[in-house]
Amino acid sequence: MAEALNDSVGAFIPGPRVELAGATAGPLAGLGFAVKDLYDVAGHPTTYGNPDWARSNPPAAATAPVVQALLQAAAFLRGKTKTVELAYGLTGENVWHGTPVNPAAPGRFPGGSSCGSAAAVAAGLVDFALGSDTGGSVRIPASYCGIFGIRPSWGAVSLAGARGLGPSFDTAGWFAQRASVLARVGAVLLPEDAGGGPLGPLLKAEDAWINAVPATVVALAEPMLVLERLLGRAMRVDIAPEGLDTLYEHFRCVQAEEAWATLGSWVAATDPQFGPGVKERFAAAKAMDPAKAAAGRAFRRSFQARMRALLAGGGVLAYPTSPVPAPLLDASQAEQNAVRERTMGVTAIAGLGGLPEVSLPVGKVEGAPVGLSLVAAPGRDRALLALAERLATELGLPV
Amino acid sequence: MAEALNDSVGAFIPGPRVELAGATAGPLAGLGFAVKDLYDVAGHPTTYGNPDWARSNPPAAATAPVVQALLQAAAFLRGKTKTVELAYGLTGENVWHGTPVNPAAPGRFPGGSSCGSAAAVAAGLVDFALGSDTGGSVRIPASYCGIFGIRPSWGAVSLAGARGLGPSFDTAGWFAQRASVLARVGAVLLPEDAGGGPLGPLLKAEDAWINAVPATVVALAEPMLVLERLLGRAMRVDIAPEGLDTLYEHFRCVQAEEAWATLGSWVAATDPQFGPGVKERFAAAKAMDPAKAAAGRAFRRSFQARMRALLAGGGVLAYPTSPVPAPLLDASQAEQNAVRERTMGVTAIAGLGGLPEVSLPVGKVEGAPVGLSLVAAPGRDRALLALAERLATELGLPV
Numbered sequence: 001m002a003e004a005l006n007d008s009v010g011a012f013i014p015g016p017r018v019e020l021a022g023a024t025a026g027p028l029a030g031l032g033f034a035v036k037d038l039y040d041v042a043g044h045p046t047t048y049g050n051p052d053w054a055r056s057n058p059p060a061a062a063t064a065p066v067v068q069a070l071l072q073a074a075a076f077l078r079g080k081t082k083t084v085e086l087a088y089g090l091t092g093e094n095v096w097h098g099t100p101v102n103p104a105a106p107g108r109f110p111g112g113s114s115c116g117s118a119a120a121v122a123a124g125l126v127d128f129a130l131g132s133d134t135g136g137s138v139r140i141p142a143s144y145c146g147i148f149g150i151r152p153s154w155g156a157v158s159l160a161g162a163r164g165l166g167p168s169f170d171t172a173g174w175f176a177q178r179a180s181v182l183a184r185v186g187a188v189l190l191p192e193d194a195g196g197g198p199l200g201p202l203l204k205a206e207d208a209w210i211n212a213v214p215a216t217v218v219a220l221a222e223p224m225l226v227l228e229r230l231l232g233r234a235m236r237v238d239i240a241p242e243g244l245d246t247l248y249e250h251f252r253c254v255q256a257e258e259a260w261a262t263l264g265s266w267v268a269a270t271d272p273q274f275g276p277g278v279k280e281r282f283a284a285a286k287a288m289d290p291a292k293a294a295a296g297r298a299f300r301r302s303f304q305a306r307m308r309a310l311l312a313g314g315g316v317l318a319y320p321t322s323p324v325p326a327p328l329l330d331a332s333q334a335e336q337n338a339v340r341e342r343t344m345g346v347t348a349i350a351g352l353g354g355l356p357e358v359s360l361p362v363g364k365v366e367g368a369p370v371g372l373s374l375v376a377a378p379g380r381d382r383a384l385l386a387l388a389e390r391l392a393t394e395l396g397l398p399v
Numbered sequence: 400m401a402e403a404l405n406d407s408v409g410a411f412i413p414g415p416r417v418e419l420a421g422a423t424a425g426p427l428a429g430l431g432f433a434v435k436d437l438y439d440v441a442g443h444p445t446t447y448g449n450p451d452w453a454r455s456n457p458p459a460a461a462t463a464p465v466v467q468a469l470l471q472a473a474a475f476l477r478g479k480t481k482t483v484e485l486a487y488g489l490t491g492e493n494v495w496h497g498t499p500v501n502p503a504a505p506g507r508f509p510g511g512s513s514c515g516s517a518a519a520v521a522a523g524l525v526d527f528a529l530g531s532d533t534g535g536s537v538r539i540p541a542s543y544c545g546i547f548g549i550r551p552s553w554g555a556v557s558l559a560g561a562r563g564l565g566p567s568f569d570t571a572g573w574f575a576q577r578a579s580v581l582a583r584v585g586a587v588l589l590p591e592d593a594g595g596g597p598l599g600p601l602l603k604a605e606d607a608w609i610n611a612v613p614a615t616v617v618a619l620a621e622p623m624l625v626l627e628r629l630l631g632r633a634m635r636v637d638i639a640p641e642g643l644d645t646l647y648e649h650f651r652c653v654q655a656e657e658a659w660a661t662l663g664s665w666v667a668a669t670d671p672q673f674g675p676g677v678k679e680r681f682a683a684a685k686a687m688d689p690a691k692a693a694a695g696r697a698f699r700r701s702f703q704a705r706m707r708a709l710l711a712g713g714g715v716l717a718y719p720t721s722p723v724p725a726p727l728l729d730a731s732q733a734e735q736n737a738v739r740e741r742t743m744g745v746t747a748i749a750g751l752g753g754l755p756e757v758s759l760p761v762g763k764v765e766g767a768p769v770g771l772s773l774v775a776a777p778g779r780d781r782a783l784l785a786l787a788e789r790l791a792t793e794l795g796l797p798v
Contacts, residue, residue, distance in 0.1 A: 040660065040664070057664070058664045058665070058667065058668030059664070060663075060664050061659065061663035061664040061666070061667040061668075061685075062656075062659045062660040062663040062664070063660070064660055065656050065657060065660055065692070065696070068656075068689055068692070068693075069693065069696065072689065072690075072693050154554065155553065155554040155567075158566060158567040158657065159566055159567075160563075160565065160566045160567060160656070160657040160660040160661055161657075161660030161661065164559075166559065167557060167558055167559045168554075168557040168558075168559060191700050191703055191704070192700060192701075192703070192704040194707060254464075257461075257464050257467070257559070258464060258557065258559040258560075260460065260461045261439065261461040261462070261463055261464055261559040261560030262559055262560065264459075264460035264461040265439070265456070265457045265458070265459050265460040265461070266457070267460065268457065268460040269457030269460075286460075290467055290471065291471075293464070293467070294467075294468065294471050297464070297468065301590050301591060302591075304590055304591070305590075305591040308593060
């Protein structure tokens with residue numbers, strides 16, 4: 001274990017630091033990591049970002065198997081990181097624990113809900129960090145903080161011992177500053193890839209590019225050319241002829257139904273205090289029209305079949321992880337909501353599809369990071385991580 | 400809604416019956432169903448089979464989306480059914496609520512953990528019933544009670560609003576007396592199949608047949624011949640050259656790790672009363688050696704790749720669902736444990752593999768039912784249900 005960390009960016013939850021040594025030898029030896037505070041560590045409370053959650057739930061009796069696997073691979077735990085309350089938000093704000101600083105753009109939000117994990121990695125406090133991603137909670141903070149992040153195929157990594165938000169969307173993801181570390185963690189946590197063969201062709205998701213502001217498109221242009229050198233000239237595809245806003249709407253309705261099914265009993269029984277935005281989202285989840293949720297479930301089914309057909313041969317989608325860089329800390333709630341809706345039309349692609357997505361820190365807009373996402377068929381996570389490492393090498397990013 | 404049910408077999412949980420009308424029209428119109436009491440129904444407690452669970456958890460604020468989907472498809476809910484405590488057992492015993500009668504073999508256990516759902520279907524109280532299957536909890540009671548049952552591909556049906564036991568094994572399954580009803584429920588709940596093409600060749604899992612007692616093999620011989628008429632001569636394969644007991648051992652260790660990660664905090668904080676067997680299983684889960692769990696996780700990874708390779712072309716495994724019929728109600732704990740271990744070497748195939756498995760009520764041993772299982776690659780659930788319906792037709796089973 002190294003010296004005590006100076007948490008210069010407010011990435012860790014308040015209180016005594018939760019640290020654990022890993023095994024003496026293993027594939028992650030020498031790497032320090034942090035875990036979002038919705039994964040259990042035995043003997044410690046799991047706050048889930050909300051004071052009333054910690055108060056009304058017993059401390060963890062067990063350590064989540066995914067955390068256990070990292071310790072057994074010889075990584076060492078440096079602490080538990082802040083999360084948006086109940087993981088239900090994208091800016092990374094937490095009024096109870098304090099919003100972590102975005103080390104790459106201190107005047108902007110860090111992104112969430114895995115805000116503390118992203119900030120800890122971006123500030124160099126740890127080599128990698130576990131987050132979770134339901135609707136963008138790893139991909140967006142990775143894009144905003146200028147680091148690598150992966151949302152794996154849905155179901156690829158066990159969420160036992162982790163608090164849920166929308167079980168049919170929830171995934172265990174992680175961040176790293178270096179592409180090789182992102183892949184090394186994947187080698188420990190991920191199943192073998194389903195099906196083999198090289199990835200390709202490259203598919204440029206036109207609608208997701210049109211959804212991004214021009215400055216983001218400009219910032220990602222050169223990396224796309226390099227990616228085309230690796231995979232061949234991109235073919236243009238439309239992911240959602242019905243509109244990305246339709247994707248977002250269906251995602252929102254199914255997620256809301258699942259969020260209330262998962263957490264509603266606790267919310268109703270506890271009447272917890274919530275910070276701004278979170279309260280409104282749970283109120284909307286409670287009031288969700290069951291017919292809309294049913295329509296969303298039906299849409300998801302056809303969308304998954306469509307994506308499977310598109311990506312079956314090894315196709316790789318590429319598009320901006322987020323259409324814009326992180327909102328400024330003084331952005332109005334209306335501005336934040338506008339960014340949220342525009343962003344989630346894109347994050348809903350992998351969310352609804354159950355697809356793996358890796359975000360690479362390739363560009364800057366107004367001095368703030370924006371990421372490029374690579375997306376493949378479910379079960380191709382390892383190949384995707386290998387491709388990300390190749391692209392990072394070509395681009396001169398940290399490998 | 401039909402007239403009040405006479406619960407002649409003790410299938411439903413004690414107390415007022417939880418009944419809900421479905422939509423006025425839909426694909427399941429006219430069908431009554433029941434749900435295992437680990438799925439939430441808004442406004443009602445979820446007992447999870449244990450009095451201390453119901454006491455220490457708030458009533459459900461929401462209805463589980465899978466139950467909602469059945470109601471929206473116009474099925475009507477007739478009640479919540481008994482489960483083994485925390486779904487952690489295979490005989491179907493529940494000392495708090497009373498063990499349901501096995502309608503097909505009243506001197507024997509109904510099988511569990513979805514005991515009440517199986518008994519309700521076998522007694523004709525409902526047309527179908529939701530259960531859940533982690534290590535055999537749908538397949539075994541289906542086999543014991545002489546009805547159809549499916550454990551879907553892992554992850555195919557959302558478990559939002561359902562209590563978990565081992566998240567990376569847990570599935571939402573269901574029972575029916577008629578093969579067509581089993582498939583109609585699947586058409587409502589399941590995603591489109593991944594990949595197309597007809598199922599086949601037929602693969603006879605030799606080790607699972609050798610594991611069964613001779614009387615079971617004899618009882619299933621004729622159905623296997625009929626299956627060969629449909630799919631061609633069976634090819635013989637060994638699923639587990641390392642031994643089915645090795646499969647069971649790895650399954651047991653990973654499941655135990657996940658069970659303690661999922662429920663350990665509640666067990667430690669509540670110190671609940673447990674019936675025989677359940678207490679011991681949680682004590683074992685708490686004491687599970689992390690190195691054994693890690694070995695189990697590694698084994699599962701290679702086993703999944705092996706099964707995927709074996710079944711990729713459409714292959715269908717066939718073997719006895721349970722090696723023996725249901726144990727007698729007066730079987731000693733030692734006899735029950737012996738049956739459990741012998742059974743779970745076989746149920747671990749689909750459990751570790753994440754594979755869909757349908758059990759058909761094709762045979763009898765000493766007057767008690769035994770099922771034949773069909774197993775395919777993940778994502779081929781609908782094709783598997785269609786095959787089961789064809790086979791049922793050929794065999795003169797209820798379609």
